[in-house]
Amino acid sequence: MDDKIAFVFSNNLLNYKFRQGHPFDQKRIELTIDLLKEIGALSSSQMILPRMATDEELLLVHDPTYIEAVKKAGKGKLSIEQAENFGLGTEDTPIFPNMHEASAIVVGGTLTAVDFVMEQQGKHALHLGGGLHHGFRGKASGFCIYNDCSVAIQYIRKKYDAKVLYIDTDAHHGDGVQWTFYDDPNVCTVSIHETGRYLFPGTGNIYERGHGQGYGYSYNIPLDAFTEDDSFLFAYRKTVSEIARFFQPDVILTQNGADAHYYDPLTHLATTIRIYREVPKLAHELAHQYSEGRWIALGGGGYDIWRVVPRAWALLWLEMTGQVEKATGTLPKRWLEKWGNRSPVSLPETWDDPENLYPPIPRKSEIEEKNRITVEKALQILKG
Amino acid sequence: MLVEEMMVTDVITLKKEDSIKNAVDLMKEKKIRHLPIVDRTKTLIGIVTDRDIRSAVPSIFCIDKQKEFLNKPLETIMTTDVITAHPLDFVEEVAATFYKHRIGSLPVVKKEKLVGIITQTDVLKTFVELTGTNQPGTQIEIRVPNKPGTLADILQQIRHFHTNVLSVLIYPDKMKAQSKIIVLRLGTINPNPIINALKEHQYEILWPNLSGYHNG
Structure with a gap:
């Protein structure tokens, strides 16, 4: 490890917690960190603390009335009627104490990662608490209150004037980020999703390709339900490599949601842990090829917090720090023992998933064909 | 939804004395395919479409004839028997008119004056809005017996969850004549609690699901 690489974390990030039993559960970050520490792949010297995003920074993307509403909600001072207009107090984003502070530190963590990379303290930075790509200008959506990805990209544009390639491999469409930069040709968004x-x-x-000057700077690959590893990786590699070559980014921001796995309870893709080895690998390569290594990786979705997310996100850090060889064979025994009896499902014992993780998918070849055509159509405008 | 809520009011028009070349250039410049023809009082007297021009233009090999053709006034090729819409027509009526006459656009006329134009694209956009897909949400499909009270019962189940229903569509079930399919668009990223509640009440969820194949 020649370069310094940062892992942004503090326990304050775990305050982004809606309620007991809510599917969005940041315990997954604790599980990931513990796994990485067990295999000796994460040291305290690599960890840096997230700062709090200021109101001014949040205003780069969000409406002042919305920020006020989130602040009030966190103090129990927002009525139900008012809350509904802002997407707050719903089943997805229930109100919780101090929700503004909990959300502002998520954004701040992403900005910390950005500054670390852009000020050349190191080439890459990871912030697993970030990646809340559904947040809108004036509305919470899909578990996301403030959109740290959008704020960070706007912050990079304003402070560093760099061209940003945003790559989103969460199983859900990265809508909040896409719409924020829909008419901006200096920010290219790519989302691969179910x-x-x-x-x-x-x-x-x-056909959501951007608008006005931004036309041709938004790309979407909607994969068929039950898409498997090979087809997912084909779509990802082809799309992301061609777009990176066309766009020549100054910095790459990846949203590494880990909810495309077969086990994920909220989505219907059928990938395995293999894609979480391969997805960061290409992002890493492209960052060195086009952006002098500048790569900021964020978390995102991922709702099987026991069997999927810890392995997937550990692999992301291992790729970033060049230690993937540490992820072979069985998982550390101590980790399995420690978390095994707290997990409601039995934990996988190996880094890789078994061959027969799930029964064969009907219509597999049709799904693959359809995805191939989708990729071709989505990339058509690159040739023009 | 009414035509007046969907139509474009800033209509690009020409006069019957204008040349065919004017029309060709204007269509190209504005990327449109239909030009209503009006008189000085904005009364609609005809329409010219790109199809009218294409089918009237002489062969490309007779350049003289083609020049002569392009200089002719629009009244020589315009359709005078124009099918129109009224601002108070409903979206469904307009859609049916497009379908029945196989046309792509309708001038909107009120008291003989042209007040707007509505195209198939505008109607399609409205239908997309009606299905609610322009707002973030999850879609589920439920097969239900075709009898009164079913929709109310389903919504009753959903009521327990603090989730907004963005749209409801009901369509005939092609597989089973005695049942219907209800498509709900829910304002949530996590439909599982609702799906489970519906399943507990013996409702058949068609999607998300794949022919007997279950995830997770």
Whole structure:
């Protein structure tokens, strides 16, 4: 490890907690950190503390009335009627004490990662608490209150004037980020997700390509439900490499949601842990090829917090720090023992998933064909 | 929804004395395919479409004839028997008119004056809005017996969860004549609690699901 690489974390990030039993659960970060420490892949010297985002920074993307509403909600001073207009107090984003502070530190963590990379303290930074890509200008959506990805990109534009490539491999469409930069040719957004035919948020079809000056700077690959590793990786590699070559980014921001796995309870893709080895690998390569290594990786979705997210996110850090060889064979025994009896499901014992993780998918070849055509259509405008 | 809520009011028009070349250039510049023809009082007297021009233009090999053709006034090729819409027509009526006459656009006329134009694209956009897909949400499909009270019962189940219903569509079930399919768009990223509650009440969820194949 020649370069310094940062892992942004503090226990304050765990305050982003809606309620007991809510699917969005940051315990997954604790599980990931513990796993990395067990294999000796994360040292305290690599960890840096997130700062709090200021109101001014949040205003780069969010409406002042919305920020006020979140602040009031966190103090129990927002009526139910008012809350509904801002997407707060719903089943997805219930109100919780001090929700403004808990959300502002999530954004601040992403800004900390950005400054670390852009001020050349090191080439890469990871902030697993971030990646809340559904947040809108004036509305909470899909578990996301403030959109740290959007704020960070706008912050990079204003402070460093760099061209940003945003790569979103969460199983849900990265709608909040896409719409924020829909007419901006200096920010290229790529989202690879399960088709919105049934899945939230419903957008992210190939014809959402940007608007005005930003036309040709938004890309979407809606994959069919039950897409498996090979087809997912084909779509990802082809799309992301061609777009990076076309766009020549100054910095790459990846949203590494870990909810495309077969086990994920909220989505219907059928990938395995293998994609979480491969996805960061290419992002890493492209960052060195086009952006002098500048790469900021964020968390995102991921609702099987026991069997999927810890391995997937550990692999992200291992790729970033060049230690993937540490993720072979069985998982550390101490980790399995420690978390095994707290987990409601039995934990996988190996880094890789077994061959027969799930029964064969009907219509597999049709799904692959459809995804291939989707990729072709989405990339058509690159050739023009 | 009414035509007046969907139509474009800033209509690009020409006069019957204008040349066919004017129309060709204007269509190209504005990327449109339909030009209503009006008189000085904005009364609609005809329409010219890109199809009218294409089918009237002489062969490209007769350049002289083509020049002559392009200089002719629009009244020589315009359709005078125009199918129109009224601002108070409903979206469904307009959609049916497009379908029945196989046309792509309708001038909107009130008291003989042209007040707007509505195209198939505008109607399609409205239908997309009606299905609620322009707001973040999850879609679920439920097969239900075709009898009164079913929709109310389903919504009653959903009422327990603090989740907004963005749209409801009901369509005939092509597989089973005695049932219907209800499509709900829910303002949530996590439909599982609602799906489970509906399943407990013996409702058949078609999607998200795949022919007997279950995830997780």
